[in-house]
Amino acid sequence: MPTTLITGANRGLGLEFTRQYAQSDWDVIACCRNPDDAADLQSVAEQLGNIRIERLDVADHAAIDALASRLAGQAIDVLLNNAGIIGPVPIPEHIGRQHFGQLDYDLWAQVLRINTFGPVKMAEAFLSHVAASEQKKIVSLSSTVGSLVERDTAAFAYASSKTALNKSMRLLAATLKDRGIIVSMVCPGYVKTRMDFGTADVEIPESVAGVRKLIDEFSLADSGTFRRYNGDVVAW
Numbered sequence: 313m314p315t316t317l318i319t320g321a322n323r324g325l326g327l328e329f330t331r332q333y334a335q336s337d338w339d340v341i342a343c344c345r346n347p348d349d350a351a352d353l354q355s356v357a358e359q360l361g362n363i364r365i366e367r368l369d370v371a372d373h374a375a376i377d378a379l380a381s382r383l384a385g386q387a388i389d390v391l392l393n394n395a396g397i398i399g400p401v402p403i404p405e406h407i408g409r410q411h412f413g414q415l416d417y418d419l420w421a422q423v424l425r426i427n428t429f430g431p432v433k434m435a436e437a438f439l440s441h442v443a444a445s446e447q448k449k450i451v452s453l454s455s456t457v458g459s460l461v462e463r464d465t466a467a468f469a470y471a472s473s474k475t476a477l478n479k480s481m482r483l484l485a486a487t488l489k490d491r492g493i494i495v496s497m498v499c500p501g502y503v504k505t506r507m508d509f510g511t512a513d514v515e516i517p518e519s520v521a522g523v524r525k526l527i528d529e530f531s532l533a534d535s536g537t538f539r540r541y542n543g544d545v546v547a548w
């Protein structure tokens with residue numbers, strides 16, 4: 313059975329990835345910040361069985377290293393960097409802190425730490441686990457908001473964190489190609505999760521099914537690419 317490790321697995325897209333992969337008979341290492349408060353994840357794990365829950369805050373590099381050591385010898389076919397923040401909620405109340413003229417630089421640093429450094433640190437720490445697997449895939453949830461050509465959303469922190477994530481993952485793709493490791497970015501669409509400003513038009517199961525299909529189809533030729541959940545290439 314293939315194995316995936318998913319960050320931010322307690323709600324939103326991460327919870328649905330966990331459910332769908334487990335239903336497809338994958339082994340899932342479902343990571344979340346607070347397993348004790350993750351009632352939905354606990355209940356999916358009880359129902360489906362092949363889910364191992366691990367505590368992980370992707371802003372905590374020592375914790376990432378500790379989990380990688382604990383899982384030494386465990387092959388991971390798909391490292392799924394899903395965890396991310398748009399900023400404090402409710403979004404409309406706080407989004408001004410990401411707008412020029414009122415920028416909150418501490419908030420920007422925190423968004424970069426979670427959305428950009430987190431996935432890169434995960435890739436560093438879990439490289440040997442991915443390299444030991446059959447599928448060898450590192451996939452990060454990004455956003456068209458990070459594209460330099462498709463969208464100009466004024467949220468400096470969130471947008472730039474995804475731009476930097478894309479560039480970092482593109483560099484990683486080139487770095488790891490000789491080892492047969494596939495590194496890709498996927499935009500899940502504007503999905504009805506806690507990141508929804510009220511106008512999201514994609515249901516969670518539809519988005520996750522689309523992203524999973526893409527991940528299944530990824531080959532080394534796709535390494536370094538950025539696609540939408542429906543398969544479209546994102547210009548970035």
Ligand SMILES: NC(=O)c1ccc[n+]([C@@H]2O[C@H](COP(=O)([O-])OP(=O)(O)OC[C@H]3O[C@@H](n4cnc5c(N)ncnc54)[C@H](OP(=O)(O)O)[C@@H]3O)[C@@H](O)[C@H]2O)c1
Pocket residue numbers: 319320321322323324325326344345346368369370371393394395396397398426453454455456499500501502503504505506507508512
């Ligand atoms: N929804 C969209 O329209 C959309 C569009 C483009 C890209 N994305 C990307 O898709 C990914 C999943 O987002 P979502 O829509 O499912 O949002 P969500 O419902 O807000 O879920 C975010 C998840 O990330 C976790 N997380 C946040 N900070 C973390 C940290 N420091 N360590 C570990 N986990 C952390 C959250 O855990 P807690 O419960 O502990 O906070 C939660 O499980 C994100 O990377 C997001 O940027 C979403």
